[in-house]
Amino acid sequence: MKQPPARLVVAGTVLVDILLYLDSHPNPGEVRIARGAVVSPGAGYNLLRTAVGLGLPAALLGLVGDGPFGRIVRDSLAELGVSVLLPVRGRIDTGFDVGLVQLGVDSQPSFVGSPGVEVELALEDLRGVRLEPGDAVYVSGYDLWHEGAGQALAEWLGDLGDDQLVVMDPGPLVAQIPVGRLEAALSRADVVSSNLAEARALAGPLARAMHGPELCEAIGGLLRPGAVAVVRAGAQGCWVAGAHGDVSYIQPRPALPQDTTGAGDVHVATFLTRLARGDDPFEAARWANVAASMAVERLGSSEAPSEEELRRELAKYRGGR
16 A cells, blocks of 8 residues: 555546435336435535545545536535635536435435536546645546546546555446446556445456455456455445455444445545555454444435544444454
């Protein structure tokens, strides 16, 4: 692992989540009334909010529109003290998605998205911003999938020097990312954090029969020397393949899930904040497991615990390797 990250830079999308909370998903043609609703920034915002809340400075390297959704994003980032490294883009608003969240179920919500200005991110936008040594640059598979922004990000990642830490979350669209873009991102990644389904998609056709430790080892084998792979399994904890290829299982903290939206983002951001504090990847994953398990017990896409809450819970729980 390189030097600890000094700042999180989310390179890509912050949009607006419209989350509807249901007892069960509707069948085609059915009408359901939501038990509740939340409108808040999502996607990269989940990582930014978690990182800042746990003491890691953060910035957005992405486009924000000048419409009503863009204002929600700008105001929320300003409240956090997060810098937006590109100017507001006129003419088109920030995008949004609608998420159907089944209450009390430990499964991913269903989303329908409507992209906005964020997918217009271009190579000249990215190259026009000077990063700092120690920046941890986060890239999502959602952004790599988009034709224009994805190609720009893949090419730009190759420009980055070794004084930046590249962090990739493949996301559920990983199997649809063009191979060239995906390989470019993986070849530059220093940390890849994925859930089980995404890890199987990354590892290829033979991965269907693989379990957590085998998947983690397989993902680690796709990365450059010294990179770290994390395979998240929700209530089952996670596996970490360290810089030397050793794979360790990190136990979960039991949770009563209410809303799993953004749990993976909370895990990734907490992992990075602990690396910034000097923890090794295995200890950082323990903190990340506990933070994500606490986040799913709350409604909202980025309701991560504070550092005080996290420390208090860690005093009661310590995961094993």
